[in-house]
Amino acid sequence: MSEGSRLPGDVEPDVCAAFRDALDRVGSKWGMAIIAAASSGPIRFAELHRTIPGISRRMLTLTLRTLERDGLLVRTVYPTVPPQVEYTATSVARELFTSTRALSEWAENNHEKITASRAAYDRNAGTRR
Amino acid sequence: MSEGSRLPGDVEPDVCAAFRDALDRVGSKWGMAIIAAASSGPIRFAELHRTIPGISRRMLTLTLRTLERDGLLVRTVYPTVPPQVEYTATSVARELFTSTRALSEWAENNHEKITASRAAYDRNAGTRR
DNA sequence: CTGTATCCTTCGGGATACTG
DNA sequence: CAGTATCCCGAAGGATACAG
Numbered sequence: 001m002s003e004g005s006r007l008p009g010d011v012e013p014d015v016c017a018a019f020r021d022a023l024d025r026v027g028s029k030w031g032m033a034i035i036a037a038a039s040s041g042p043i044r045f046a047e048l049h050r051t052i053p054g055i056s057r058r059m060l061t062l063t064l065r066t067l068e069r070d071g072l073l074v075r076t077v078y079p080t081v082p083p084q085v086e087y088t089a090t091s092v093a094r095e096l097f098t099s100t101r102a103l104s105e106w107a108e109n110n111h112e113k114i115t116a117s118r119a120a121y122d123r124n125a126g127t128r129r
Numbered sequence: 130m131s132e133g134s135r136l137p138g139d140v141e142p143d144v145c146a147a148f149r150d151a152l153d154r155v156g157s158k159w160g161m162a163i164i165a166a167a168s169s170g171p172i173r174f175a176e177l178h179r180t181i182p183g184i185s186r187r188m189l190t191l192t193l194r195t196l197e198r199d200g201l202l203v204r205t206v207y208p209t210v211p212p213q214v215e216y217t218a219t220s221v222a223r224e225l226f227t228s229t230r231a232l233s234e235w236a237e238n239n240h241e242k243i244t245a246s247r248a249a250y251d252r253n254a255g256t257r258r
Numbered sequence: 259c260t261g262t263a264t265c266c267t268t269c270g271g272g273a274t275a276c277t278g
Numbered sequence: 279c280a281g282t283a284t285c286c287c288g289a290a291g292g293a294t295a296c297a298g
Binding site: 036 | 145147148149150151152154155156158161197198199200201221224225227228229230231232233234235236237238239240242243245246247250251
């Protein structure tokens with residue numbers, strides 16, 4: 001994370017810094033999926049593992065720890081046998097999830113345009129020089 | 130905020146997919162900084178390089194190419210000597226930038242909480258088991 | 259001024275096996 | 279059930295030098 005030196009004539013460094021800040025927390029491959037899954041109420045480890053397709057137990061654990069550390073998730077252990085652990089999104093995490101909507105909508109609305117632009121760009125790869 | 134209805138099966142895959150989609154375009158280290166800088170009007174290569182602290186010419190070029198390919202930037206070359214190149218954010222990019230605000234605000238509002246949570250977590254590192 | 263080309267390091271994350 | 283522990287690889291990105 002680069003808390004860059006502020007230059008005169010700079011591009012709203014506050015906004016950029018804040019945005020990067022958010023991305024650092026949310027940009028991980030599984031972060032938002034986990035927060036989304038834990039936003040509707042407590043959810044157990046195995047349940048998360050089943051709910052999120054493709055995640056490994058390792059990455060699930062790692063991401064959960066990071067989110068817990070940042071105060072986005074609360075981890076509750078029930079000392080039963082076998083052990084039971086629940087994760088719940090905090091209000092901060094739920095607000096984060098909400099703040100995500102605009103971005104998701106942008107992606108939905110522009111996904112096709114981008115795909116097309118990309119195809120066009122690649123098609124002219126030889127032409128361009 | 131949306132009321133939490135846990136879907137059977139998995140966690141609103143559409144939303145997650147869309148979000149990841151947006152991140153892929155915006156999650157690069159310098160992407161949003163460049164879009165921000167190019168949102169106010171045409172800006173030259175050297176100007177970008179000066180405006181964005183810490184970016185290397187290499188990463189500037191690479192990121193510019195990616196953004197151009199995705200249709201987020203328009204590249205205009207003036208065949209002068211010395212060469213002059215201008216980059217301008219497209220409307221799609223400017224909408225993306227706008228969609229970013231909620232996230233930035235979330236980061237600004239919660240940055241301190243997160244830092245504190247993190248510090249507390251690390252302080253209890255030995256205690257926890 | 260506007261890039262390319264190389265080299266090199268870091269790190270996120272997958273596969274797999276083991277554990278309380 | 280809920281994790282840890284290793285090993286490994288590819289991609290992102292920094293440093294540096296060269297070029298039209």
